[in-house]
Amino acid sequence: MLIARLFRRGSFMSLLGLHARSAAGWAHMRRELTEELDLIRSSGLWKSERVITTRQEALIGVGDREERVLNFCANNYLGLSSHPDVIQAGKNALDSHGAGLSSVRFICGTQDIHVILEQKISAFHSRDDTIVYASCFDANAGLFEALLGPDDAVISDELNHASIIDGIRLCKAKKYRYQHKDMRDLRDKLQQAKDAPRKMIATDGVFSMDGDVASLREICDLADEYNAIVMVDECHATGFLGKTGRGTEELLDVAGRVDIINSTLGKAMGGAAGGYTTGHKEIVSLLRQRSRPYLFSNSLPPPVVAQASKVYDLLMMSSELPEKVARNTSQFRSRMKAAGFTISGDDHPICPVMLGDAKLATEIANEMLDLGIFVIGFSYPVVPKGKARIRVQLSAVHSLEDVDRCVDAFIEIGKKKGIIP
Template structure:
């Protein structure tokens, strides 16, 4: 097995697919420090620039002094503290749902949803470009997993009709797709699910906090209620700048997850100080609402500049602005050239994306300013 692993690692290196970690010595922000390099960062999911917000930091520090560092146990033993309860109630109110439940990560939340709702003999239908956690959740659930063409509701309807005899049918989609940056046609998906008797699950990791009039995410932007989309998952480590995830829905859903989601039952709860800091982040969505329109202005500025340069951006109005390169080695070289120019953008390569679709995943944040976006465009003009 060791020889087999060594061979696989060597193949990754030869195919320009080998992944390496970067070690930061600074907080998240528009600029980051890596070793002796000070780099303009365009690859973080800190979409609203809250990860290093002074009020969020203060809350974390004060509540660490009050509650300690670790939660000490899972929620069902003795790890559920006052901040956990308060945040769940706040998230339920913010998303317009009866209840919400905290998970340690979006991956664990999606695994838990699938495990609690599906059983062997059921059918789960997923967009081909769904996040790995949704796909893995479907595979691990024991249900039969079928993937429909990206954002193709006609194909989904056809697959659902072929499984009309199945009692338990679940459809899962990202709200905003993490590597392409485009949005799911949630209204159409909700209509198809209602017609075909399927439960709709939306992973809004990249929409929550960013989209909608109040930042409540993709469902708010699409004008969809809990009746049309019964299961909502959102993460707290992206737009809110902290960590963890939640599932929001009705009483039966949340109680079902508490009783049957193994990724909830057997996981240590998020540290209460971090949860308290997330409450501040959630409040900042309202008190510093300027962050979302500012971010949209930066997105528009970048896309307009990229169009002038003839850069092959993908169709995205979200903070995720993928620059399609194609070849994995070419994407890696472009990333390295930008870094030598003081700009940090990750090269995304297979197996994260399909072969032949390697890209630079450019992400914008409310922490950026117009001059920094222009610096990125200047660097792309020189090297892309």
């Protein structure tokens, strides 16, 4: 009966009319999108995805290449994404706790291993409590709206990660942006926001595109002066920065002065997925009641939870891996600078090789792959126009010989292209 009604002349012609309008609208949009995509390609800004055919290790298989290549562009800072104990922990949890919970945490998605992981994270950071999310993007997205109201203020570094920016957009607080690492400008913004009942300073601990470290001591001093709290995103610091991998706080000797630490389990801490907020008990408790990404997203799968939990066990037993990261970083940066390259950042394993031109960055990355080195060119809109680079990332899984091979390849190509003498 329904089909018969649809095929009556009036209804059928109406459907044809709707389809024609829809097709015309899509045809117009398709032309515009094609032009936009062609412009991206012609300007040298096209981002291709190379397919990895192996585990994430120092040597990886790429596409249909017969020989494996050295990977110098992963966030696998501690080399633990393929550690046998980490993998086994995930397998064990798959058997004991299943593939997933099919639920959010507060309904029936919290298992004992979730609680144990949160306790380990709290102990690692010396904080009261921790709440685990599906990603740090979710942790940042769910933080500001839950804690800040229309009368409050949030003051953010202009180069903060996109997830912090998006999280701040979601909240109704008054928004201030200070110039990157400019403490005078931060003071000025705090002065403008001095009457807000709640004031939060938000910053990356390490800025991932440049490898530079936040002026955390000065930020904490200003927070004390203006009765503000401090939130730090430690995604590119947790596990490997500082003597024992406790992050920017440890590196800059300001342990305990940061109110909120957001970080990830998807980089150094096993490399799978997950993020978290750790801090004061009252803050974490309120996030469990109000944070939308936590309340409306499935809980982290048991194998991922168990793998991350094993990583914290390994880190709390030894500081050997952070020490290896620091050694490899020093080797790469010193040799590259001596060769004449410009390397951005503050002695961090993120080592941006600054090139300026987007096409040049892509060309060099492709030629590096021909020499057995996997790196990627970064260009607009990931970084500002005119500041294209190749972001090299060092890991504890690299040997000094691996690092030297990477530098030698850069020197060979750099000389050929006239970048260095």
